[in-house]
Amino acid sequence: GALVYQYPRRTICKSGTSMRMECQAVGFQATSVAWYRQSPQKTFELIALSTVNSAIKYEQNFTQEKFPISHPNLSFSSMTVLNAYLEDRGLYLCGAGGQNERLFFGHGTKLSVL
Amino acid sequence: QQQVRQSPQSLTVWEGETAILNCSYEDSTFDYFPWYHQFPGESPALLIAIRPVSNKKEDGRFTIFFNKREKKFSLHIADSQPGDSATYFCAASVNYNQGKLIFGQGTKLSIKP
Numbered sequence: 158g159a160l161v162y163q164y165p166r167r168t169i170c171k172s173g174t175s176m177r178m179e180c181q182a183v184g185f186q187a188t189s190v191a192w193y194r195q196s197p198q199k200t201f202e203l204i205a206l207s208t209v210n211s212a213i214k215y216e217q218n219f220t221q222e223k224f225p226i227s228h229p230n231l232s233f234s235s236m237t238v239l240n241a242y243l244e245d246r247g248l249y250l251c252g253a254g255g256q257n258e259r260l261f262f263g264h265g266t267k268l269s270v271l
Numbered sequence: 272q273q274q275v276r277q278s279p280q281s282l283t284v285w286e287g288e289t290a291i292l293n294c295s296y297e298d299s300t301f302d303y304f305p306w307y308h309q310f311p312g313e314s315p316a317l318l319i320a321i322r323p324v325s326n327k328k329e330d331g332r333f334t335i336f337f338n339k340r341e342k343k344f345s346l347h348i349a350d351s352q353p354g355d356s357a358t359y360f361c362a363a364s365v366n367y368n369q370g371k372l373i374f375g376q377g378t379k380l381s382i383k384p
Contacts, residue, residue, distance in 0.1 A: 200377050
């Protein structure tokens with residue numbers, strides 16, 4: 158079956174430092190990978206959408222300078238949160254899409270900032 | 272405008288009743304409307320989805336009703352069970368292959384036994 162592994166599951170970083178999270182698609186080709194953030198008590202905000210062989214598209218309020226993303230092949234993507242501060246806390250989700258319409262989500266990376 | 276509005280914010284129903292969750296949108300180019308549920312500490316999981324070619328989609332106790340003219344869609348959970356208690360998110364996307372989902376604000380559903 159199709160699975161998406163995301164790691165780490167939880168991470169704590171000091172204010173001003175950076176952390177990287179990774180997403181691995183198993184059982185299907187992740188043509189597109191979307192990174193979302195769920196802030197406390199909020200819904201999912203799309204950070205950026207990455208499609209293999211195309212430029213990564215960032216949503217308003219999110220930039221490559223703050224959330225650089227790599228999507229080098231059809232099974233792997235990573236995103237870094239640079240200079241993390243309190244407002245960056247939340248659950249970060251990667252959602253990988255193949256040829257059909259279903260988006261498979263990883264378990265998420267819960268980021269806490271001290 | 273690419274926004275999806277969801278209501279109510281929270282909902283409590285008795286076991287066996289039908290829970291109804293509502294969403295609306297403005298962008299008429301949306302062509303894929305999934306519902307996800309999320310249990311505490313878990314990632315969202317796809318529950319059921321519909322395309323505008325249909326106005327109803329059923330999967331067991333879960334039914335989506337879709338009104339293209341009014342740009343509304345709803346999730347009906349029949350014969351609610353305590354295990355259905357979770358947060359439910361509606362979403363919409365323009366080109367489903369691209370994975371760009373716009374999520375509603377979520378409805379926290381509680382089923383009382």
